[in-house]
Amino acid sequence: MRILIVEDEHKIAASLKRGLEQESYAVDIAHTGNEGLDFALGEEYDIIILDRMLPEIDGIEICKSIRAEKIHTPILLLTAKGQTHDKVEGLNAGADDYLVKPFAFEELLARLRALQRRPTKTLATLLSFKDLSLNTLTFEVKRGNKQVQLSGKEFALLEFLLRHIDQTLTKEKIISHVWNYEADILPNTVEVYIGYLRNKIDKDFDTKLIQTVRGFGYKLGG
Amino acid sequence: MRILIVEDEHKIAASLKRGLEQESYAVDIAHTGNEGLDFALGEEYDIIILDRMLPEIDGIEICKSIRAEKIHTPILLLTAKGQTHDKVEGLNAGADDYLVKPFAFEELLARLRALQRRPTKTLATLLSFKDLSLNTLTFEVKRGNKQVQLSGKEFALLEFLLRHIDQTLTKEKIISHVWNYEADILPNTVEVYIGYLRNKIDKDFDTKLIQTVRGFGYKLGG
DNA sequence: GCAATTTTTCAGGTTATCCTCAGGATAGTG
DNA sequence: CACTATCCTGAGGATAACCTGAAAAATTGC
Numbered sequence: 001m002r003i004l005i006v007e008d009e010h011k012i013a014a015s016l017k018r019g020l021e022q023e024s025y026a027v028d029i030a031h032t033g034n035e036g037l038d039f040a041l042g043e044e045y046d047i048i049i050l051d052r053m054l055p056e057i058d059g060i061e062i063c064k065s066i067r068a069e070k071i072h073t074p075i076l077l078l079t080a081k082g083q084t085h086d087k088v089e090g091l092n093a094g095a096d097d098y099l100v101k102p103f104a105f106e107e108l109l110a111r112l113r114a115l116q117r118r119p120t121k122t123l124a125t126l127l128s129f130k131d132l133s134l135n136t137l138t139f140e141v142k143r144g145n146k147q148v149q150l151s152g153k154e155f156a157l158l159e160f161l162l163r164h165i166d167q168t169l170t171k172e173k174i175i176s177h178v179w180n181y182e183a184d185i186l187p188n189t190v191e192v193y194i195g196y197l198r199n200k201i202d203k204d205f206d207t208k209l210i211q212t213v214r215g216f217g218y219k220l221g222g
Numbered sequence: 223m224r225i226l227i228v229e230d231e232h233k234i235a236a237s238l239k240r241g242l243e244q245e246s247y248a249v250d251i252a253h254t255g256n257e258g259l260d261f262a263l264g265e266e267y268d269i270i271i272l273d274r275m276l277p278e279i280d281g282i283e284i285c286k287s288i289r290a291e292k293i294h295t296p297i298l299l300l301t302a303k304g305q306t307h308d309k310v311e312g313l314n315a316g317a318d319d320y321l322v323k324p325f326a327f328e329e330l331l332a333r334l335r336a337l338q339r340r341p342t343k344t345l346a347t348l349l350s351f352k353d354l355s356l357n358t359l360t361f362e363v364k365r366g367n368k369q370v371q372l373s374g375k376e377f378a379l380l381e382f383l384l385r386h387i388d389q390t391l392t393k394e395k396i397i398s399h400v401w402n403y404e405a406d407i408l409p410n411t412v413e414v415y416i417g418y419l420r421n422k423i424d425k426d427f428d429t430k431l432i433q434t435v436r437g438f439g440y441k442l443g444g
Numbered sequence: 445g446c447a448a449t450t451t452t453t454c455a456g457g458t459t460a461t462c463c464t465c466a467g468g469a470t471a472g473t474g
Numbered sequence: 475c476a477c478t479a480t481c482c483t484g485a486g487g488a489t490a491a492c493c494t495g496a497a498a499a500a501t502t503g504c
Binding site for chain 3: 408
């Protein structure tokens with residue numbers, strides 16, 4: 001189990017590290033927010049312990065940044081105040097649990113164990129068809145063994161196609177599931193996006209997966 | 223994937239929307255129960271997130287109303303209290319899952335993914351007569367075990383015939399149902415399309431399914 | 445605030461589909 | 475059988491569906 005601690009007070013950080021290593025965790029320490037973010041993005045941790053109050057950046061911001069990078073590692077937020085207001089803010093920012101300072105070390109251990117029990121990693125949904133695959137957790141898309149880079153809308157459209165493999169989907173249906181209410185989208189926009197997907201997914205391959213069913217819509221097939 | 227959020231607290235709703243859009247969901251927001259019900263009945267959603275406590279109507283009531291309209295979209299109920307009593311009530315009303323506020327955003331994501339993994343109830347869409355079948359969801363048409371490729375109008379005409387199996391349909395009736403009102407269509411056009419259908423459906427088979435009732439119209443029979 | 449990316453619209457070319465027409469086939473009637 | 479209303483069908487122009495390059499509009503990142 002690998003743990004990252006982001007905490008500016010050196011003494012506290014060091015004592016946590018010692019205690020956790022005693023429990024056979026592998027511990028890294030970052031003393032500033034930026035450093036912490038670098039570690040979190042660069043290495044793979046099983047849990048991140050994040051202080052709410054940091055010199056440069058707010059812990060909440062770090063938390064948001066980590067989530068924005070699609071990293072779903074469980075985050076435990078440490079905070080000096082115990083107001084529920086703070087708690088809600090932290091949870092909304094993407095933290096998984098929340099501990100008020102000062103705390104008993106045993107309490108921390110218990111929370112860490114609870115976070116580890118959480119089945120977050122098993123939740124990845126893998127959608128696939130033939131040699132095309134899409135991971136809704138990591139946003140990775142592959143055709144064959146080649147990684148494909150998609151934009152947000154392209155991804156959403158492909159996900160919708162993959163969730164309805166044996167159906168022919170009309171442009172209207174696609175619009176109503178991939179776009180929201182206030183988006184007023186022309187059918188042609190769907191055609192354009194299908195074109196983009198074809199360029200990225202079908203262009204370099206012999207078997208074309210995205211099929212046009214003239215008069216009805218589109219479907220995955222081949 | 224399209225999500226409806228019914229939540230009266232604007233801040234929470236907005237922050238959820240932002241977070242979910244980051245995850246490539248298409249999100250609509252309703253701030254009152256009535257508005258939420260309108261959205262749920264009028265649009266197609268893949269998931270509905272429903273706050274338990276709403277100003278006008280109780281979330282539970284919205285939930286019941288949605289189910290009463292035969293809409294089987296997965297519903298996730300948000301509630302401030304964590305009493306099991308509430309939980310049971312929510313699930314009885316037709317909710318599929320249940321989350322206590324405040325919650326970690328990651329937790330919400332996990333629940334949503336779980337709800338999406340459920341097999342969606344697809345309503346029966348198969349029209350058939352003898353060994354002829356038509357699927358309105360996939361737009362597939364089969365005669366015997368042979369797939370038949372129809373154009374849009376041909377499909378619409380055959381669907382109309384299949385929905386009125388015992389009736390003899392006049393050309394006028396066919397025109398007014400298969401074409402739209404302002405379309406000014408000659409009766410001969412129907413004859414032409416009946417011909418197209420016969421070529422694709424009856425030509426290679428001994429028993430002819432499309433019958434002419436001279437002076438009155440056409441019907442499926444044989 | 446500016447550059448880069450993404451989203452959306454627009455205008456064009458291409459092609460299957462749609463629809464009409466005209467002439468031929470067929471069924472019903474006297 | 476002849477006559478007529480009705481139906482069938484091959485041919486072809488009009489139409490609408492689809493694709494695509496490019497540019498406008500919106501969004502994001504620095």
